[in-house]
Amino acid sequence: MAKKIRVLVAKPGLDGHDRGVKVVAAGLRDAGMEVIYTGLHQNAEAIVESAIQEDVDIVGLSMLSGAHMTYFPKVRNLLDEKGASDIMLIGGGIVPDDDKQKLIDDGVVVALFDPGTKLQKIVDFITKSVSKD
């Protein structure tokens, strides 16, 4: 049997909007992935530490607070610093197009999903990206 894909979903900073992250977590779980949810109010260090400890394939940050230009680069840099550059970073939430483009162009994230994205689209993306490794 193939190894289950391991995903860490996290809520960085003060943002308390957790509807999306919980729906996505449940969707990935029902698609057969191993999902770890950090809970609310995490700093970048704690997220990266969990990601490494849990030996995940991919980290997803949920951000609806406008602090995305702070947290995505911070988490990416910390992952790289800790020798975990193989862990992919994705995200979801409210990220304006210009910022989205910049985060992707700079190689900070591999994908960002808007509110209302179909769960299947996220499942397919993760499955494809992880199996490519």
Place this chain on the structure above:
Amino acid sequence: MKEDLNKIREERAEYDKALASCSSRDEVGFITTSSEPVDILNTPADIEGFDYLRDLGLPGSFPFTRGLHPNMYRGRLWTMRQFAGFGTAKDTNQRYKYLLDHGQTGLSVAFDFPTIYGRDSDDAFCEGEVGRCGVAVSSPEDMETLFDGIALGEVSTSMTINGPAAVLFAFYIHAAEKQGVPQEKLRGTIQNDILKEYIAQKSWIFPPRPSMRIITDIMGFAAEHVPQWNTISISGYHIREAGSTALQELAFTLADGFAYVEAGINAGLDVDTFAPRLSFFFNAHNDVFEEIAKYRAARRIWARHMKENYGAKDPGSWLMRFHTQTAGCSLTASQPENNIVQGLAAVLGGTQSLHTNSMDETLSLPTEKAVKIALRTQQIIAYESGVANTIDPLAGSYFVENLTNKMEEGAEKYFEKIKKLGGVVEAIEKGFFQREIADAAYRYQREIEKKKRIIVGINEYVEEEKPDIEILKIDPQVEVEQHRRLKRLRENRDSDLCDKRLEDLKAACRGTENVMPRILECTRAYCTLGEIVEAIKEIFGTYTEPPIF
């Protein structure tokens, strides 16, 4: 009503047989936004036993199903109150003046995340969040700037603040003092609904029990000194945004309301001194009739419980006054101009005030242009649509009365369930609400994916082309500017006095003295929000929730 119900039932049976041979678009669910199946038709047989005077009464009389006031919007239209706040206090002050100039009749403050969590803008954990989701107010000075040139004796102000509500309330009272406006003249609302924070919105600071103590302190203080102030806005809005059904929104919100009433009574307050100052805040989602039934049932349930269970004698204690905001979660990022305004349902449901979302709010905080369109939408409902001319026009509709009854029955079942769990606080600690809401949110998303419900632009009529829409950008300089302001404030005040005031506050927290006057003293000494909240945390501790999905 004199209809022969048996005859109606016989004809209905024939009708149902005939229906079976009609083709039907069964692929869509014919369900409400809350996933409840909708009857294709209702008749008098569905509201058997309906008693007009008992169930509805006249507007302005018990049980207030039809509305709180005898003449409703003919007397006074609802307050048009657009929630606003971004950047620094100075930026937001300009937006308020713009809104007041365009005919808005009340203010509503959106604070940024650091403020909502009782942290100063220069707190290390707040990097990147200052002024983003709302306005940064870290000090009494920021509050003065926020209302500079706005007469606080004349305007009514709603503040969406919960964990640190006591502190921001003190900052507001102090800003008014600086303008020479006495406490008894202040009108407005602090949201101060901490129970729904644990249930849905998730911006708590202290644990539930000491938080309830702070709330009863505020209720006691305001009843004596700020009598026109609404001390809590018991909020279903966030419960709904977090994914609940309309029925859960109704039931959980009213259960929270009863919990505050019980906390006040247990703290030794006479129910009629504080209950008239409790107000409510509901969501207006997509399903028009379900929403209207929810508002009507809410008024009836509150009136009955306050009178019959809590022994309130002042009719003011029976009135469920509420603000409504259209559903943020119903906005679609793919086609923002498609966002249909749900304000009409709120008005048909008898709301006291309304915020209509701006079309760009799914992408960012609203621009001036977008917020003006949203305000104009309300003005059109008020003046052109004709709906404000008459009261509760849907009363007597078999469908709406049946739906209203179902809402009430469903809510009563939830109240029983919550009681069995030991009450609202215990149910929170057991994760009951959190689980109910997460399950409903997941079910809703699955229904969209299976096309059991159609959302235009999301799962049908999807366009590949991205909308071209102007976005409000928050300048990163806001954070720098806030750091500078706080540094200057700390250099120019009497630090020894601040320390002394904070120690006095801690002593009040340890004992049973009302904390509000102590917080006000800290404010007058120009302690910052973060300093005051840290002092309270030292005594009361903080809260973390187990992550459930």
